[in-house]
Structure formats: structure tokens, C-alpha cells
Amino acid sequence: MNVEDLVKTSGEWLRGTGPESDIVISSRIRLARNLADYPFVNRADDSTRLEIVETLREPLTDVPVPSRMHYVRVDELEPIDRRLLVERQLISHEHAEMPGPRAVALSEHENVSLMVNEEDHLRIQVIHSGLALDECWEEINKIDDSIEEHVTYAFSDQLGYLTACPTNVGTGIRCSVMMHLPALSMTKEIQKVVNALHKINLAVRGLYGEGSQAMGDFYQISNQVTLGRSERSILSTLKDVVPSIIKYERRVRDALVKDNRDDLHDQIARAYGTLRSAQKISSEETMHLLSSVRMGVNLGLIDDLEIQTINELFIYTQPAHLQVLKHQTLSNSERNVVRAAFLRDRLSGRQNGS
Amino acid sequence: MKCNFCPKPATLHITDLHKGVVKTIHLCNSCAQKHIADLTADVETDPAQPNEATAVSMLQLHLAEVTEESEEQEQQRCPICGITYQEFRKRGRLGCPNDYTLFAEPLTPLLENIHGSTQHTGKIPRRTPAESRKKYELIRLRNELRQAIRDENYEEAAKLRDQIRTLEQQQASE
Numbered sequence: 001m002n003v004e005d006l007v008k009t010s011g012e013w014l015r016g017t018g019p020e021s022d023i024v025i026s027s028r029i030r031l032a033r034n035l036a037d038y039p040f041v042n043r044a045d046d047s048t049r050l051e052i053v054e055t056l057r058e059p060l061t062d063v064p065v066p067s068r069m070h071y072v073r074v075d076e077l078e079p080i081d082r083r084l085l086v087e088r089q090l091i092s093h094e095h096a097e098m099p100g101p102r103a104v105a106l107s108e109h110e111n112v113s114l115m116v117n118e119e120d121h122l123r124i125q126v127i128h129s130g131l132a133l134d135e136c137w138e139e140i141n142k143i144d145d146s147i148e149e150h151v152t153y154a155f156s157d158q159l160g161y162l163t164a165c166p167t168n169v170g171t172g173i174r175c176s177v178m179m180h181l182p183a184l185s186m187t188k189e190i191q192k193v194v195n196a197l198h199k200i201n202l203a204v205r206g207l208y209g210e211g212s213q214a215m216g217d218f219y220q221i222s223n224q225v226t227l228g229r230s231e232r233s234i235l236s237t238l239k240d241v242v243p244s245i246i247k248y249e250r251r252v253r254d255a256l257v258k259d260n261r262d263d264l265h266d267q268i269a270r271a272y273g274t275l276r277s278a279q280k281i282s283s284e285e286t287m288h289l290l291s292s293v294r295m296g297v298n299l300g301l302i303d304d305l306e307i308q309t310i311n312e313l314f315i316y317t318q319p320a321h322l323q324v325l326k327h328q329t330l331s332n333s334e335r336n337v338v339r340a341a342f343l344r345d346r347l348s349g350r351q352n353g354s
Numbered sequence: 355m356k357c358n359f360c361p362k363p364a365t366l367h368i369t370d371l372h373k374g375v376v377k378t379i380h381l382c383n384s385c386a387q388k389h390i391a392d393l394t395a396d397v398e399t400d401p402a403q404p405n406e407a408t409a410v411s412m413l414q415l416h417l418a419e420v421t422e423e424s425e426e427q428e429q430q431r432c433p434i435c436g437i438t439y440q441e442f443r444k445r446g447r448l449g450c451p452n453d454y455t456l457f458a459e460p461l462t463p464l465l466e467n468i469h470g471s472t473q474h475t476g477k478i479p480r481r482t483p484a485e486s487r488k489k490y491e492l493i494r495l496r497n498e499l500r501q502a503i504r505d506e507n508y509e510e511a512a513k514l515r516d517q518i519r520t521l522e523q524q525q526a527s528e
Contacts, residue, residue: 034451039434039449039450040447040448040449042445043435043437043450119447144477145480148479148480152481153481156454157474158472158474159465159474160476160477161477161479162451162454164447165413165447166413166461166468167416167468169454169465169469170469170474170476171474173476224468225468225471226469227465227469227471227472228470228471228472229475231476231477
């Protein structure tokens with residue numbers, strides 16, 4: 001598989017069609033697993049890490065998914081291609097940067113990614129568009145079972161699946177829902193939401209998980225507790241909470257439309273105008289403006305643009321994507337020029353899904 | 355003096371100290387602007403880059419909350435992966451599955467602090483012997499029963515109670 005071909009395609013989870021997909025971008029579940037007969041990755045030397053990569057090759061390419069799996073040696077990729085996989089949410093930032101033999105098994109539709117030798121020997125991840133946690137769980141549970149037919153996981157009756165970090169022990173599960181909450185951000189109501197979520201042990205992170213910023217008004221909500229509760233019970237906490245956040249965001253959007261329709265429309269139209277005509281633009285400003293435009297489409301204030309196009313632009317305007325697209329290393333300043341050109345091309349010339 | 359990058363006269367002179375090497379460059383107005391833009395390239399807010407300031411490890415917070423261990427406990431070394439509890443405290447990662455058994459004493463309050471529990475009630479791998487699977491199925495069901503009662507979900511609670519009774523009878527007759 002040529003990783004750079006990814007810039008020509010689009011991940012299925014970006015299509016923007018699942019339930020509540022005006023507000024919920026994607027649902028994701030990951031499971032942390034370790035092989036019983038090896039030290040954890042941080043205590044494994046390169047030859048052990050290589051053994052793990054080879055041991056898992058077959059089991060991971062055999063998993064039951066609708067599209068083909070590709071096994072990619074991450075340590076043999078160019079740095080720019082590793083960045084591309086991070087921007088695409090197929091591997092983590094840590095996995096891209098760490099040393100030693102490591103791999104990722106990817107499904108062609110980009111719904112499934114199986115990281116080998118990240119913090120744990122195996123990180124199984126399934127993403128779906130919209131609010132679709134049950135779908136993710138069904139699929140990931142099957143993948144987990146299928147891998148377990150080939151290998152023995154480190155598991156204790158008392159502590160469940162054993163992980164390198166005690167914060168993941170037990171189920172090893174992290175369920176996350178990526179939400180786009182521009183109205184709650186704009187009105188600063190988001191702080192209340194964050195506080196309330198912390199009280200029930202849910203974490204709020206940015207687009208790229210741990211330590212990333214809430215850029216483009218994206219908030220990733222996920223469980224913290226992994227031990228002492230079943231997977232179903234952890235899932236149901238999120239399934240209970242997310243609809244009330246959706247309702248809150250919708251209510252604030254409605255209030256904004258009702259009280260400040262002209263101001264809101266103006267702000268959105270200007271954001272759209274800037275994206276369609278700027279000659280140089282940073283990724284931060286792009287995310288910020290795309291967020292306004294995305295809300296504008298959902299509120300019917302912009303009618304010649306599809307959600308999928310905007311979802312994709314959030315990802316495709318990032319540094320590695322632009323450089324792979326242009327087949328060259330670009331300085332910050334050059335990237336800003338290329339990004340603006342790319343946005344103009346995608347937003348002015350060819351709307352309406354053409 | 356001419357600009358280092360084009361024939362125009364240099365108006366900006368930059369002395370750069372990088373890895374102990376002093377480098378002076380002379381730039382004209384327009385090249386200077388490009389140079390400064392490129393310098394700031396490193397500090398561009400890349401959405402995919404973690405933000406150090408917010409990346410405070412949850413684990414470190416929890417570690418700070420549980421009490422210090424005895425010197426002896428801190429220095430005990432795992433015969434399999436070779437780490438001590440002290441090293442775990444410092445790096446935040448255990449070295450192998452055995453560490454959970456070896457460091458059970460200091461880890462228990464930490465797990466309690468992180469998860470509010472020290473008993474797994476989730477999925478069990480198929481390879482685990484049937485015996486312990488049943489045992490943990492019971493633990494899980496009892497937990498869910500408690501939760502159902504707390505949520506006043508009595509229909510669910512009745513169902514769970516029946517399941518528990520069946521399992522208990524099975525185990526008693528074996």
C-alpha cells in the first residue's frame with residue numbers, strides 16, 4: 001500500500017452521514033491489548049519489538065472487516081508519510097514519533113486501524129461517521145476475538161487486560177465521540193459542559209486526542225475509567241450524555257439565530273468569503289473559519305456546500321497533506337499559499353459534489 | 355553590503371547562535387520578511403501536534419494523590435522486566451504483565467484512585483479457563499445489579515437477579 005495515495009481518497013468516517021452527523025463528526029473505540037509472553041513495549045528492545053511486529057502480521061491482516069487490510073511498517077515510512085497518517089487519525093502522534101520497529105494495519109475504508117508497538121503491543125481502533133458507538137463496539141469486539149484466536153493476551157482475572165499504563169487496565173477501552181460545538185464555544189457555555197463532564201469522569205480533548213487543542217471547535221469526549229465497569233456500561237454512559245450535549249448545542253444555535261441572525265449570518269458569510277478568496281492562510285485560521293462555515297451549512301445559511309467537503313477540508317488542509325499533495329517539502333509561508341489555493345479550488349470552482 | 359539571497363542592499367543583519375555555531379546573515383527587506391516567516395514555521399500551531407501545556411498526564415496527578423511507598427517497596431526489582439516501582443513512578447509505565455502482581459501492594463491504592471475499583475468486570479478473553487470465566491461473570495452480574503438498583507431500573511434488576519441465581523446454582527451443583 002502506498003501511504004501517499006491516501007491524499008487522493010477520503011476516509012469513510014468523514015462522509016458526514018451517520019446519525020446526528022451535523023454535530024457528531026465521528027465515534028471511535030479503541031482497545032489496548034498486550035501479548036502475554038513479551039515485556040511491554042517500553043521495556044522491549046528492537047529485536048523483541050520486531051518479533052512482535054512479525055507475530056501480529058498475520059492475525060492483523062486476517063481480521064474480519066469488509067475491506068482489505070494493509071500492514072504498514074511505520075518505522076520504514078518517510079517522516080512526512082507518518083505525519084499524514086497522524087493527520088488522518090490512523091496512527092497517534094506518539095506512534096509516529098517513537099523509535100523502534102512498529103506497524104499499523106489499516107483497512108481500505110480507513111475505519112479500522114491496528115497499531116502495533118505504540119504504548120501497548122496492540123491498539124485496536126474502529127471509527128464510524130456520526131453517533132455510532134454500538135456499531136463501533138460490534139465491529140471492534142469481533143476484531144478483538146479474531147486476533148485472540150491467534151495470540152494469548154496478557155490478562156488477569158482480577159485486573160482484566162493488562163496494559164503498560166495503569167490508567168488503561170481492565171477493559172482497555174476508550175470510547176470517544178468527536179463533536180463539533182461552535183455555538184457552545186462561541187457563547188463560552190462549553191466551559192459548563194466540560195466541568196459537568198469532568199464530574200462524571202469523562203475527559204474532553206481536542207481533535208487529535210491527548211494534549212491536543214480544541215481547534216475548530218472540535219471536542220472529543222471519552223471515558224477515563226477502564227476498570228470495574230463493563231464495556232457496555234462504559235458505552236451507555238457516553239450514549240446517555242452525548243444526546244444532551246447535542247440538544248444543548250442545538251438550543252444555543254437556535255437562540256443565536258433568533259436573537260442575532262444578521263450578525264451570525266454576517267460572520268458565517270465572511271468566513272466563507274475569506275476561505276474562497278484568501279491568498280495566504282494558516283491552518284489555525286482555516287480551522288476557525290471552516291468551523292463557522294460548517295455551522296452555516298447546518299443552519300441553512302450556506303446552501304451550496306456539502307458537509308463531507310467541509311469535513312475533508314479540516315483534514316486535507318493540514319501541513320503533511322498539503323506537502324504530499326504537492327510532492328515537496330514546503331516552508332510555513334509556502335504552505336499558507338498552497339493551502340489558500342487548495343481552499344479556493346475546492347470551495348469556489350467545484351461545489352455541489354462535483 | 356548586499357543581501358545574502360538577492361542583489362538588493364541588505365537592511366537587516368541577523369546573528370544566529372545555533373548549536374554553538376555563530377552565523378551572521380544579511381538580508382534585504384523582502385528576503386527578511388520571508389526569513390522571519392520561515393523561522394516562525396517551527397511554532398506554527400499544528401493541530402495534530404500535542405500542546406505541552408495541556409498534556410498534563412492524568413497518571414501523574416493520580417500518583418501525586420496516593421501516599422509514598424516504603425523504601426523497600428520502591429527498590430524491589432521485577433525479575434522479568436527489571437524495573438522497580440520507583441522507576442514506574444518516574445516514567446508512568448510498567449515494564450511487563452508481571453509487574454501488576456509484583457507491585458500489587460502499592461498499585462492497589464493507585465488503581466482505586468484512578469478507577470474507583472480494583473476488580474475487572476468487563477470482557478474476558480476466550481482462552482481464559484471456563485472456571486474463572488464463570489466466577490467473573492458472577493462478579494460482573496452482581497455489579498450490574500447494584501448499578502441497576504441505584505438507577506431504579508427494577509425490570510433490569512429482576513432479570514439480573516435471575517441470571518445470578520442460575521449461575522450460583524450451577525456452581526453449587528458442580
